[in-house]
Amino acid sequence: MSRKNCDSCYFFEMVSKRVTDDVPIGYCYRYPPVLYDGDEAKWVQPRMLGYHWCGEWKPEKTQAPTDVDLDQPVSVLELSVRISNCFASRGIETLRDLVSTTENELMRCPGFAKMCLHYTKEALKARGLWLGMLPPKDAGSRSHP
Numbered sequence: 001m002s003r004k005n006c007d008s009c010y011f012f013e014m015v016s017k018r019v020t021d022d023v024p025i026g027y028c029y030r031y032p033p034v035l036y037d038g039d040e041a042k043w044v045q046p047r048m049l050g051y052h053w054c055g056e057w058k059p060e061k062t063q064a065p066t067d068v069d070l071d072q073p074v075s076v077l078e079l080s081v082r083i084s085n086c087f088a089s090r091g092i093e094t095l096r097d098l099v100s101t102t103e104n105e106l107m108r109c110p111g112f113a114k115m116c117l118h119y120t121k122e123a124l125k126a127r128g129l130w131l132g133m134l135p136p137k138d139a140g141s142r143s144h145p
Helices: 081-089 095-099 103-107 114-125
Strands: 012-017 024-028 034-037 041-044 047-049
Touching: 081 114, 095 114, 103 114
Parallel strands: none
Antiparallel strands: 012 024, 024 047, 034 041
């Protein structure tokens, strides 16, 4: 497992390296832009050094677990009938389908409450998986949020 630093986080985009000690410098896309009031006021992403950590580190997409069979049916998660019905209504049949889905997409399903989302995320977390870790089948690679 890699270090939990900005430079190994999904939300970090490296733009350069510091000349003195080769530390990565980049932007954090975890939080919304902040107002920079320099010569002219403008909105910018927070600039971070690679060894920082905000406490909300998320693994890079390239760090997806390799020991989990994503072609297993979602029934292996042993979630409630309500959650299973939502998955069926959205065409989510395998773990691959589920981890290619975002929280917002699940929350649009009628009857899928916040607790359903919580139980789903906990079941995935127990297997080292998370929602949105893979791009949707019908889209190209996902950009930073």
